[in-house]
Amino acid sequence: MRYRQTIKAIALSFIIYQLSFSPTRAQNPSWVKKASQAVFTLKTFDKDNQLIGSTNGFFVNSNGDAISSYVPFKGAQRAVIIDAQGKEWPVDCIIGANDMYDVAKFKVDIKKAQALTIATTKAEQGVTVWLMPYAAKKQPVCRKGVVNQSEIFQTDYAYYTLDMQPDELQTGSPILNEQGEAIGILQPTADVKAKQSYAVSALFASTMQMSGLGMNSAAMKATGIKKALPDDIQQAQVALFMCASALDSLEYMNFLERFIQKFPQNPDGYIYRARNMASSLRFVEADKDIEQAMKVADKKDDVHYQYANLIYQHHLLQANNPYEPWTMERALQESEAAYNANPMPVYKQQQAQFLYAMQKYDEAFQLYQQLTMGEMRSADIFYAAAQCKLALNDQEGAIAQLDSAVNMFNKPYLRAAAPYLMARGRLLDQVGKYRPAVSDFNEYEKLMPGQLTADFYYLREQSEFAGHLYQQAIDDIIKATDMAPQEPVYQAEKANIELRVGKIDDAIISAREAVRLAPNQADGHLLLGIGLCAKGQKQEGLASLQKAKELGHEQAQSLIDKYSK
16 A cells, blocks of 8 residues: 555656646746747748748738748748648738848738737846747747847847857747747857857837838849838839839739739829830720829829820830820820929920920920020020921021030039030031030040040041141040051041141051951052052052052042052
8 A cells, every 4th residue: 555655656746847847838938828829930932833941930910910031032932831720821922121130021911810029128138038939739848048148230129149059940930038029030040059049139120111212122132022012102102113124024013003902092003004004005005094093193284294205105116006096296285284284394395305206396496495494494405405406407506505505514514514515516516616626525525534435536536637636636546546446447547647747657557557457448448559659659559549449439540540640
């Protein structure tokens, strides 16, 4: 009897001993059972549906917003989470990503999620913390640790060093304080034998939001997971602009649909989709989107303006696929409707642009002249007016407009003046005002150091030579040949100038180089023939002139007659 009682006592003592050391009951804090339902494992897949990464994570609100490590999202086209009940849920979109701190925020397509409370204050050095791992259909065994160090980054967030053995399999799991609030996300470690672990602020990851520019960040570009739209309409509009060039056609169309669904009363989504439809030659659908934009817009003038531009771009880029209702007259009407609704000068500028495209140059010039009298007075407007004058064959009028464009800048000129100086210099050269042209080219050269090409020096040399500025012309053609030694035109021009100033030997060398570079071009042979004949080497010179004649040079025969006497 005593023996049996002794055995029972020993067994009872063993059970008590076991229970006292049970990690799931004695060591776990009271909040673990509920909090563990917020933790999940994440799996990501590539375009071939092959598994490429996995990590842990947890929900931060009941709407399905969650945070985890970022690395598994790189190269991923699809992602799922497996919750604490072992059920799989798809990741709908990514909200934020930070490659430096290896955290991502995303939305899971789930009706309601059990979420962890995020600590709003950082954990101080020496406090007790808990690592809560993922455990499917059972209560997890939490691990206890201590904060060794708490470093602040970006003013409000902490990066923790923990007195806790690292566990590679638990990367992305939450680190919680004694109250069961998540303070951090466990970071991956390169040394599994280390005695310390690291965690980045859960508050930092949970407060990440999509911004307009954020959609184009390197971290976002590295994943194929659908990107969330910003909640703020202004940020969403920035994203709309950025994504137009950053996404492929299918992704961009999906983005437009989501924008319209989220912001149905904003006209921008319909306008951008209309552009997309027009680029695909779906003009009827584009018109429908413009109509809807007009219905929801508070500022009708902007929709008229955008529609006018859409029609204009159609004429510029899709002339081979005309859409009968979209005439330039219709574009002009829409622009006039914009001005009538809100008389902004930019709408007059648009009308002038359209009139120019319609070859109504005088009417376009009159509108540009009006704009030079008001707040839009600028070098660009004077330049546009100059183009109208050129189209009307009024070169002097064009020069006057370019004078006004250049006069919008004070000396010493800013770099912004460079294109107008170049335009005026070219036009002055065309009308025979060579020295004023050279002056403009000189100013242009001062504004564009390190960006001038051989073409520039060749262009200026032409004006210098015509203006009898021979030494400057020689200097510039030498620069051109030095920068582009394989261009036969420059070698031939160098030979031409050298002949004109009596440098016969130099001219022969340059002409021979031109012939070497382009043996089937007549100019080099002609110049070589002239140089050789001038040097007294008539037989060889006449042979070169004969070659120039055979290649079709019109002056060759008269020179042959001259030097044959």
